[in-house]
Amino acid sequence: MKKRIIAASLLLAGCAASAWAQFPERVVSVYVGYPPGGTADRTARVLAPVMERALKQTVIVENKPGATQVVAARATLGAKPDGHTVLLVAEVDFVAKVVSDKSLGFDLGNFASICGTSFTPYFMVMRPDAPWKSVDELVAHLKKNPESATYGSIGFGSGHHMVMEFFQQQAGVKFTHVPHQGGGPVVAAMLGGQIDTGGGTWGLWRAQVLAGKVKPLIVLGGERMKELPDVPSFGEKGYKTGMSRGWIRLLVRKETPAAAVAKLAEACAGLTREAASQEALRKSGLEPLLLGPEETARLAREDEAAIRGFLGTLPSAK
Numbered sequence: 001m002k003k004r005i006i007a008a009s010l011l012l013a014g015c016a017a018s019a020w021a022q023f024p025e026r027v028v029s030v031y032v033g034y035p036p037g038g039t040a041d042r043t044a045r046v047l048a049p050v051m052e053r054a055l056k057q058t059v060i061v062e063n064k065p066g067a068t069q070v071v072a073a074r075a076t077l078g079a080k081p082d083g084h085t086v087l088l089v090a091e092v093d094f095v096a097k098v099v100s101d102k103s104l105g106f107d108l109g110n111f112a113s114i115c116g117t118s119f120t121p122y123f124m125v126m127r128p129d130a131p132w133k134s135v136d137e138l139v140a141h142l143k144k145n146p147e148s149a150t151y152g153s154i155g156f157g158s159g160h161h162m163v164m165e166f167f168q169q170q171a172g173v174k175f176t177h178v179p180h181q182g183g184g185p186v187v188a189a190m191l192g193g194q195i196d197t198g199g200g201t202w203g204l205w206r207a208q209v210l211a212g213k214v215k216p217l218i219v220l221g222g223e224r225m226k227e228l229p230d231v232p233s234f235g236e237k238g239y240k241t242g243m244s245r246g247w248i249r250l251l252v253r254k255e256t257p258a259a260a261v262a263k264l265a266e267a268c269a270g271l272t273r274e275a276a277s278q279e280a281l282r283k284s285g286l287e288p289l290l291l292g293p294e295e296t297a298r299l300a301r302e303d304e305a306a307i308r309g310f311l312g313t314l315p316s317a318k
Contacts, residue, residue, distance in 0.1 A: 023083055023260050024057045030086045030250075031062050031076055033069025033094070034154070038183025039203035039286065040090045043118055043248045046280045047088070047268070054267035065182050068097040068155040070104060077106055081253035083260030086114065090201075091249045091300065092159035096307050100157040108304065111251040114261060115268035116291035116299060118281050119247035120203035121225060122163050124217040130196055135217045135232065138197070142173035151175045152186040152195040159246050160186065162310060163199030163220060170239035190214055201246045202227070206285035220244045243310065247289055249296055265293050 028051065032044045044061045052059040064072040069089055079085035098108055124135070132138040142149060153160035156179060168174055178195050180186045183204045189195045191213055198205075202225065208214040209228070219225050221244040222235030234241045250268060252261060271277055271290055278288045291299065 023263055024055055026084060027058045027060060028055065028084050028086060028264075029060055029062050029079075030088050031064050031072040032088050033064060033066070033072035034090070034182035035065045035184045036063055037187065038090075038154075039120060039201050039246070039284070040088060040183070040248060042203070042284045043281065043286060044088045046277055046284070047117055047250075047271070050270040050274055050277050051264070051267040054270040055263065068158050069094050070097060070101075073098075073106065073111075076251070077110060077253060079253070081255035081257075083252060083256050083264055085252070086264065087111070087251040089249055089251060090159060090246055091116075091303060092162070092243075092246045092307065093154065093157075094249075095300065095304050096157040096159065096162055096311065097155070099304060099308055100311050108300070110254055112254045112256060112261060113293045113296040113300060114250040114252060114264045115293065116289045116296040117248045117250065117268060117271065118203075118286035118289050119245050120201040120286045121245050122159065122199065122201055122220040122243060123205070123225070123228070123231070124163070124167060124197060124199045124220075125190070125205050125209065125214040126197040126217055127190055127193060127195075128212065128215045129193070130215070135237070138217065139171045139173055142171075142175065146174040147176045149175055149196040150178050151197040151199065152178050152180055152189050153198070154182055154186060154200075155179045157311070159243075160198065160200045162243055162307070164197075166220070166243045166310070167199065167218075167239075170234065201285065203246075203285035242306070247299075248286075249300060261293060 030044050030048055032041050034040050048059045048061050064075050072087055076085055076087040132141055151164050180189060186198055190198055205214060209216050216228050216231045219231055219233040221233055222241045224231060224233050271288055281288055
C-alpha cells in the first residue's frame with residue numbers, strides 16, 4: 001500500500017510538472033489600471049508583443065481604470081492564480097495607494113513580483129499660457145495667493161499627488177488639488193486649460209513638452225535632465241530630492257506557481273534582446289529597467305519604506 005501511495009504521489013508530481021511545462025496554455029492578459037495613453041499603458045503595449053514572442057502565446061492588454069489601479073488589482077486577485085493574468089502597475093502610485101488606504105481588503109503581500117521593466121524621472125509642468133514664466137514666479141505667486149493655482153493628479157496617494165505634495169512642502173506653498181482617473185485624463189485636462197500645473201513622469205509628458213503644448217517647470221532629481229537642459233532641478237534650487245522617479249512593475253497573485261512566474265520573468269527579459277522595443281520605450285520617455293523577480297521585489301520594498309515615511313508627513317495623514 002505504501003509503495004502504491006508513493007508511486008501515485010510521484011505520478012501526480014510528474015503530471016503537475018508536465019502541466020506547468022506547457023504554460024501558458026491560453027491567452028495571457030495584462031491588466032493596466034489606467035485608461036489608454038498614460039505611461040503604464042504605453043509600457044504594456046511595448047511589452048505585450050515582446051512577451052508574446054517569448055511565450056509563443058497571445059498576450060493582450062486590458063485597461064481596467066479606476067481608484068488608482070485598485071480596480072485592476074482586484075480583478076487580478078479575482079482571477080485564477082495560474083499566471084495567465086498579470087498586473088502591470090505604475091509602482092509608486094500603486095504602493096502609495098495600497099499603504100495609504102486600509103479599506104481595500106488587500107495589501108502588497110497579496111502579490112508576487114515578475115519583473116521591473118522601465119523607469120522615468122518625475123518633474124512638473126504647467127500650461128504654456130499660464131501667467132508665470134518660471135518655477136520661481138509660480139512660487140512667488142502662490143506665497144502671496146495660496147491655493148490660487150490648480151494642479152492635476154491621478155488621485156490621492158498617487159505618485160502625481162505625492163510629487164506635488166513634496167514640491168509644496170519644499171517650496172512652502174499651497175495649490176488646489178484636482179484629481180483625475182489616469183495620466184491620459186490629466187494630460188487632456190492640461191491641454192484643455194482646465195488645470196494650471198501637474199506633476200508626473202517624463203514618460204507621461206514627454207510628447208506634449210517636445211511639441212510645446214506644456215511647459216516644463218522643474219525636475220525632482222538632484223540634476224537637470226539631458227533632454228531638458230534648460231529646466232532647473234530640485235537640487236539646484238536647494239530642495240530635497242526625494243520622489244525623483246517612477247517605474248513599472250509586473251505582478252501576479254502570490255499563489256501563482258513558481259514555474260509560471262519564472263516563465264513570465266523570462267518573457268519580460270526578452271526586452272534585453274530586442275533593441276527596437278527598448279528604443280520604443282525610450283521614445284516614450286522611459287528607460288528600460290530589466291529587473292528580475294528578486295531585484296524587483298527588493299526595489300519595491302525600498303520604495304514602500306520611503307513612501308510610508310513620506311505619507312506620514314501629508315496633512316491628511318495627521
